Amino acid sequence: MITHEIIGDDMQAVVITLAAGDEVRAEAGAMTYMTDGIDMDARMEGGLLGGLKRKFLAGESLFLTFFRSRLPGARVAFSGPYPGKIIRMPLQNSAVLCQRDSFLCAAGNIDVNIEFTKRLGAGFFGGEGFILQRLEGTGDVFIHSGGTIVPMELKAGETLRVDTGCLTAFDPSVQYDIEFVGGIKTALFGGEGLFFASMTGPGRVWIQTLPFSRLADRIMRAHRGDREDVKRDFGGTLGKIGDLIGGE
Numbered sequence: 001m002i003t004h005e006i007i008g009d010d011m012q013a014v015v016i017t018l019a020a021g022d023e024v025r026a027e028a029g030a031m032t033y034m035t036d037g038i039d040m041d042a043r044m045e046g047g048l049l050g051g052l053k054r055k056f057l058a059g060e061s062l063f064l065t066f067f068r069s070r071l072p073g074a075r076v077a078f079s080g081p082y083p084g085k086i087i088r089m090p091l092q093n094s095a096v097l098c099q100r101d102s103f104l105c106a107a108g109n110i111d112v113n114i115e116f117t118k119r120l121g122a123g124f125f126g127g128e129g130f131i132l133q134r135l136e137g138t139g140d141v142f143i144h145s146g147g148t149i150v151p152m153e154l155k156a157g158e159t160l161r162v163d164t165g166c167l168t169a170f171d172p173s174v175q176y177d178i179e180f181v182g183g184i185k186t187a188l189f190g191g192e193g194l195f196f197a198s199m200t201g202p203g204r205v206w207i208q209t210l211p212f213s214r215l216a217d218r219i220m221r222a223h224r225g226d227r228e229d230v231k232r233d234f235g236g237t238l239g240k241i242g243d244l245i246g247g248e
Contacts, residue, residue, distance in 0.1 A: 002107045002140065004088065012086045013079035014142050016107065018069035025064045025112070026105035030078040037071030064112065078105045080144030082212050087149050088142055089169075095136035097176075098143055098169035101212070108139015134172075143169060147210025154201025161196040165211035171203030 002024065003017045013032050016024055028042070042063040067076045080086065086104060089096055097115060106112065115134040135141045145168040154160060154174060161179065170176065179198045199205050 004140070004142075006086050006088070008079075010083045011079070012084070012144075013077050014086050014088075014105070015075055015077045016105070017073060017075050018067075018107075020069055020072045022107065023066055023068040024076065024105055024107040025066045025110070026078050027103055028063055028065055030080070030104055031065065031067070032077040032079045034067060034076040035074050037069055037074035038076055039068045039070060041066045041068070078142070080104060082146060084144055084146040084208065084210065085149045086142055086144050087151075087206070088140055089135075090140055091135070092138055095134055095172050096141065096169055097132045097134055097172055098206075099167060100131060100133060102143045102145055102168055103133050103135060104142045104144045106135065106139060106141045108137065110135055110137040110139045110141060143206075145206070145208035146212050147208055150207045150209065152205045152207065154199065154203055154205060156202040158201045160199045160201075160205060162199060162205070162207055163211075164195055164197045166207050166209070167197045167199070167205070168208045169206040170199060171205075173201075174203035174205060175200040 001019055002022055005015045005017075007013055007015060018024065018038075031040075034040070042065050044063055091108075091110065103112060111134075113134045113136070115132045149168060152160060164178070177198045177200075178195045180195060
């Protein structure tokens with residue numbers, strides 16, 4: 001029987017306490033620390049074929065890392081690779097679909113697999129290609145996303161339109177498709193991208209407020225701006241030095 005504690009605010013970690021013989025699996029590189037009595041082992045989930053599917057289709061690591069406790073009360077902690085929140089999803093003979101890179105760790109009899117989106121439009125324009133992660137079984141699943149995670153419950157027939165990068169996870173009962181945002185002017189100048197994810201209930205949807213792609217884009221813009229400022233300042237300084245040398 002495991003227990004867990006999610007610590008931190010904007011850069012969270014989940015600390016899992018294990019009984020002797022308990023095991024938890026995690027995405028490669030997610031471990032933050034572990035106490036004495038934990039044995040660590042890297043394995044291919046689903047064998048060689050499962051590992052290759054994760055690596056070359058989903059873009060995930062070839063191996064998952066397994067942590068097994070030899071002592072009661074041993075602890076292991078996991079954290080995401082960028083600022084955000086961690087949430088627990090308890091599964092009972094059920095499944096949840098999530099975007100790539102959302103899965104952090106899981107305890108219990110959980111199958112970590114990939115799933116193709118069923119609609120062609122979602123595959124080409126959904127921001128994550130045809131691939132989603134499917135987490136299925138009985139146990140506790142922990143996922144990580146950027147910013148704050150907003151849970152929403154959709155009634156049967158109720159539709160929610162989400163920026164494709166902000167969609168984190170959803171129940172398999174939710175229908176997933178991609179819609180064009182509207183007119184050409186809106187698409188080109190609205191600043192919201194060309195497509196929305198259209199989610200139709202019944203079922204739950206989890207949304208992240210700061211997808212990593214958006215954060216990375218802002219960082220790259222700032223970096224390019226800083227480089228241009230440096231070039232401009234450097235060029236101006238050289239020009240002034242040249243004026244002084246030339247007697248100006």
